[in-house]
Every structure is written in structure tokens, then in C-alpha cells.
Amino acid sequence: MTAAHGPSSPGSRPPTGAAAVLGVTKSFGAVQALRGVSLEFPAGQVTALMGENGAGKSTLLKILTGDHQPTEGHVALDGARLALASPAEARAAGIRIIPQEPEIIPHVSVAENVYAGSLPRRAGRRLDRAELRRRVTADLERLGFAGVLDPDLLGSQLTPAQRQLVEIMRAVTGEQARVIAFDEPTSSLSEHEVDALFSLIRRLRDQGIAIIYVSHRMKEIFQLADRIAVLRDGALAGVQDARTTTEGALVRLMVGRDLSAMFVRQDVATDRVVLDVQGVTTDAVRGIDLQIRAGEVVGLAGLIGAGRSELALALAG
Ligand SMILES: Nc1ncnc2c1ncn2[C@@H]1O[C@H](COP(=O)(O)OP(=O)(O)OP(=O)(O)O)[C@@H](O)[C@H]1O
Ligand SMILES: [Mg+2]
Incomplete structure (x- = not known):
């Protein structure tokens, strides 16, 4: 394949096949x-x-998943060119996406959301509830989601994290997935849920699935990635080996120059006290003393209800 790629992978997981985009251009007007x-x-x-x-x-992912057709260039799987006319064709080829915005049917159960489009039927086309239950129980168990996701909840009852899990189940169940793309999956997840997601992603990777992971979060990228591809203004700015690259190198690729040149550090704080607060007491705060000097940025921290906003409002009169 002629695709640009980084140094070879960690030795224990030799590439056995790959998806690729080749010379892809996409214009919207x-x-x-x-x-x-x-x-x-x-x-x-x-x-x-x-x-x-x-x-x-996201546009690159949507081309891989058949949601958009490239203006020029094409998608390949195992070196063979694919013309993906629709998301259904990409899915049939084993290419799946967890979209930035999960698409959940509100009035049906989690189980029906997961297998929408391939629900088990009995004679007379009636939904086979027993088979649906068996399937969802087995898949929840296999994915480590049992106890996290109640298959009987309605789509409309789900938290953002649970909606994300439904999309993940859709992607990894059914016919064997070859490529799974995650488009900023952690924006609505708690730390605990992120841990569960990452161990699932690692398991999928170890099964030989090609994982594409879109994120702005450096920490996550370095925890998960083998290779890091950087896009800038629609063009590939570079591909780096995650074991050897640095945050600085990635930022340079992303913005096209050194960040330190954009945000030159200046020490402007002085000893001149601009705001002197002594013993401020309101309904919500008690006996607050605080001095703020010229050029300082002062953080106001505390739990919800601790009185941060009330203090700020009191200071503003
Ligand atoms: N359907 C569309 N119609 C017109 N312009 C689009 C469409 N989809 C994306 N674009 C434009 O294409 C460019 C790339 O958008 P894209 O959503 O792929 O960026 P992204 O890297 O995913 O950004 P983000 O980090 O904000 O999700 C942007 O200028 C965007 O406005
Ligand atoms: Mg996007």
C-alpha cells in the first residue's frame, strides 16, 4: 500500500491487514x-x-464509514479498493463508528437500540423477546458492561455515558468488525467510565481490530495510541510513533508552529494590591479575607454550594 504510515508497530502485534484512505479530498461547496x-x-x-x-x-471518519463520498481518492481494506456508497455498505465491510453524537431511538429499549436493523424475529415477524434477552445478556457479559447498562431501560432514560455504551455495543456486535472509529468518545464520560472504555478498546485492539481514536486530550492519546496522525487544515501534517513523540512535537504539527511563540510567558504580577477583601460575610459566606495583586490570576475553588459564586457576586456589589 502506498499510504503514509509511521514506524512499525510494537512487535507483539504485527499488522495483519489494514484500512486506508488514499489521496482523499473532500469539498463541501x-x-x-x-x-x-x-x-x-x-x-x-x-x-x-x-x-x-x-x-x-470527523469528515475523514465519515468517508471511512460511507456517510460521505470522497470528492477524490478512495478507501481501501486489506489493499482492495472499496466504493462505499452508504453506511450500510461500510458496516457490512466491517467498518464501524462510535459517532460524536450518539443516535438513540428514544421510545424503545436498550436491547432494541443495540440490535436495531437486525432484531430477532419469530414466525409472523413478531419480535423474539426471549432471543433478544439471551443475545443482549451474552453481549453485555462479554463486553464487561453487565451491571453498567440495564438492557430494559428506554432510550430516552439513558445518561450521555449510557448512550455512548449503546453505540459501542452496536459497533462491536453482529458481524465481525475490522475497523472501529471512536470520535471523541470520552467528552461525556466520568473517569471510571473512561477506564472501562479504555480497557475495552485495548481488548478490541488485541483481537486485531484497527482502532481509530479521535481526541483533543493529550493524556488519553498517550495512554492509548500506538501511532498518532495529525491533520491540519484538511491535510495530513504528519504521523508519529506514540512511543517516541512528544506533546510539543504534536502541537507543532497541529498549529504549524511552536506554541511557546504564540503564548510568550511574561511575569506581570506585582506586589501592588488592587483588591483587598477583609471579613466579608453574607448569607452564604463567612469572614472572607482575600488580597488580589495587579497582574495576578486568582483561582476560586470549592465544592458546589461552598460559596464561590456568592463571594464573586458580593465582591461585584
Ligand atoms: N456537512 C458539511 N457541510 C459543509 N461543511 C462541512 C460539513 N462537514 C464539515 N464541514 C466543514 O469541514 C471542515 C472540517 O470539519 P470536521 O467536522 O471534519 O472537523 P473536525 O476536525 O472533526 O473538528 P472538531 O474537532 O471540531 O470535531 C470544517 O471547516 C467544517 O465546517
Ligand atoms: Mg469532529
Whole structure:
């Protein structure tokens, strides 16, 4: 394959096949969202996709999943060219996405949401509830979601994290997935849920699935990724080996220059006290003393209800 790719993977997981985009360009009217991007997604590796807002990350995923057709270039799987006319075709080829915004049917159960489109039927096309129950129980167990996701809840009752889990179950159940893309999956997850998601992603990777992981969070990228591809203004700015690259190198690729040149550090704090608060007491706060000097940024921390906003309102009169 001629796709651009980084240094080879950690030795224990040799690439056994790969998805790729080759020379992909995508225009939306006058907007060029992607410009000649060639990039490989090796099996059994996590390829992180980074880039500033609007760099083209979601557009690239939507081309892989058949939601958009490239203006030029094409998608390949195991070296064979694929013409993906629809999301259904991409799904049948084993390419799945956990979208940035989960799509949940509000008035049916979690189980029916997960298998929508391939629900088990009995004679007369009636839903086979026993089979549905058996299937969802087995899949929840296998994925480590048992106890986290109640299959009887309605779509409308789900928290953002549970909606995300439904999308993940859709992606990894049914016919064997070859490529799974996660588009900023952790934005609505708690730390505990992120841990569960990451161990699932690692398990999927170790089964030989090509994982694509879109995130703005450096910490997550370095925890998960084998390779890191950076898009800038729709073009591939570079591919880095996660074991050897640095945050600074990635930021330079993302913005095209050194961040330290954009935000030059200046020490401007002085000893001149601008605001002198002594013994301020209101209904919500008691005996607050606080001095703020010229050029300082002072953080006001505390739990919900501790009186932060009330103090700020009192200071503002
Ligand atoms: N359906 C569309 N119609 C018109 N323009 C679009 C469409 N989808 C994306 N774009 C434009 O294409 C460019 C790339 O958008 P894209 O959503 O791929 O960026 P992104 O890297 O995913 O950004 P973010 O980090 O904010 O999610 C942007 O300029 C965006 O406005
Ligand atoms: Mg996006």
C-alpha cells in the first residue's frame, strides 16, 4: 500500500491487514475539508487522529464509514479498493463508528437500540423477546458492561455515558468488525467510565481490530495510541510513533508552529494590591479575607454550594 504510515508497530502485534484512505479530498461547496489525505490504519493498533477544530477529523471518519463520498481518492481494506456508497455498505465491510453524537431511538429499549436493523424475529415477524434477552445478556457479559447498562431501560432514560455504551455495543456486535472509529468518545464520560472504555478498546485492539481514536486530550492519546496522525487544515501534517513523540512535537504539527511563540510567558504580577477583601460575610459566606495583586490570576475553588459564586457576586456589589 502506498499510504503514509509511521514506524512499525510494537512487535507483539504485527499488522495483519489494514484500512486506508488514499489521496482523499473532500469539498463541501467552497470548503475543502480534506486535501489529498493518504493514511493507513493498521490492524491491531490504535491510530489516534488529532488536529484543531475543523481540521477534518470527523469528515475523514465519515468517508471511512460511507456517510460521505470522497470528492477524490478512495478507501481501501486489506489493499482492495472499496466504493462505499452508504453506511450500510461500510458496516457490512466491517467498518464501524462510535459517532460524536450518539443516535438513540428514544421510545424503545436498550436491547432494541443495540440490535436495531437486525432484531430477532419469530414466525409472523413478531419480535423474539426471549432471543433478544439471551443475545443482549451474552453481549453485555462479554463486553464487561453487565451491571453498567440495564438492557430494559428506554432510550430516552439513558445518561450521555449510557448512550455512548449503546453505540459501542452496536459497533462491536453482529458481524465481525475490522475497523472501529471512536470520535471523541470520552467528552461525556466520568473517569471510571473512561477506564472501562479504555480497557475495552485495548481488548478490541488485541483481537486485531484497527482502532481509530479521535481526541483533543493529550493524556488519553498517550495512554492509548500506538501511532498518532495529525491533520491540519484538511491535510495530513504528519504521523508519529506514540512511543517516541512528544506533546510539543504534536502541537507543532497541529498549529504549524511552536506554541511557546504564540503564548510568550511574561511575569506581570506585582506586589501592588488592587483588591483587598477583609471579613466579608453574607448569607452564604463567612469572614472572607482575600488580597488580589495587579497582574495576578486568582483561582476560586470549592465544592458546589461552598460559596464561590456568592463571594464573586458580593465582591461585584
Ligand atoms: N456537512 C458539511 N457541510 C459543509 N461543511 C462541512 C460539513 N462537514 C464539515 N464541514 C466543514 O469541514 C471542515 C472540517 O470539519 P470536521 O467536522 O471534519 O472537523 P473536525 O476536525 O472533526 O473538528 P472538531 O474537532 O471540531 O470535531 C470544517 O471547516 C467544517 O465546517
Ligand atoms: Mg469532529
